[in-house]
Amino acid sequence: MSLATQKIVPCLWFDDQGEDAANLYVSIFPNSRIGEISRYGKEGFEIHGREAGTVMTVEFFLDGQRFVALNGGPLFTFSEAISFQILCDDQEEIDHYWEKLTDGGEEGPCGWLKDRFGLSWQVVPRVLPEMLTSKDHAASQRVTKAFLQMKKFDIEALKRAYDGEVAGAK
Template sequence: MIKPLYPCLWYDGNAKEAADHYCSIFKSSKILAENPMVVTFELNGFKFMGLNGGPHYKFSPATSFVVECDTQEEIDYYWEKLGEGGSYNQCGWLDDKFGMSWQIVPSVLSKLMSDPEKAPRVIEAFMQMSKFDIAALENA
């Protein structure tokens, strides 16, 4: 029997706090199970495990979660909610208050990047951005 893969995220004793935080941001999300060591939760239909593993390991941008947004309102919402208490970076990247990296990107970006004539201008535009601006990308 083949089961779906899901990530295990290592926290320094605050896995439940992180799971509650993420579930408050993403609609259709919930805590599935919890004990002192592990909390399993679901974000928009995808399962995650949070492990209270201690201070040994930290998150890095080498692993990030991509939130693809159809509207500027969605970008603004996820940018604000996930970035609160964390730090904002370039090109739609942010680190949340737990240190997890997220990419908040417009769904139209792949279409814009696939146009060989427009792609260089789009790249130039988004390299100047922290939070993505859909209108500015489309007008590049």
């Protein structure tokens, strides 16, 4: 996606781990790369308190989506109020993102996790929204009951629940 066409760019505030986070994320997602890196200078030291030459911002692209990581200091931290959803086509993809993003982080309920930097992600099977918005209300309710018992989503268990079979949760 060209910069001219992407009007909204998520900016992620880190204490001083923005470059590490950007490098981790681009290593996990396909079609990803590091873009421009800006550094603090001597100017404004009395405000930012950062040594000249340290990383201020890192532009990075995840599967073509532009992001900026800002090393802004410890004033703000991430919360679960904001998360990024990763829509996955199959269980292998879910397992890949779950494994990579929970390394050093923590698992949460219903496909949510926090990575080692405290950023929240939800690793979701692409078929889940279709199941939840199905005109078959009973099937969507069975899927809801099944996924509420899961941490990492299990696509086959969700399909079994949707089809009315006994679905175990993982």
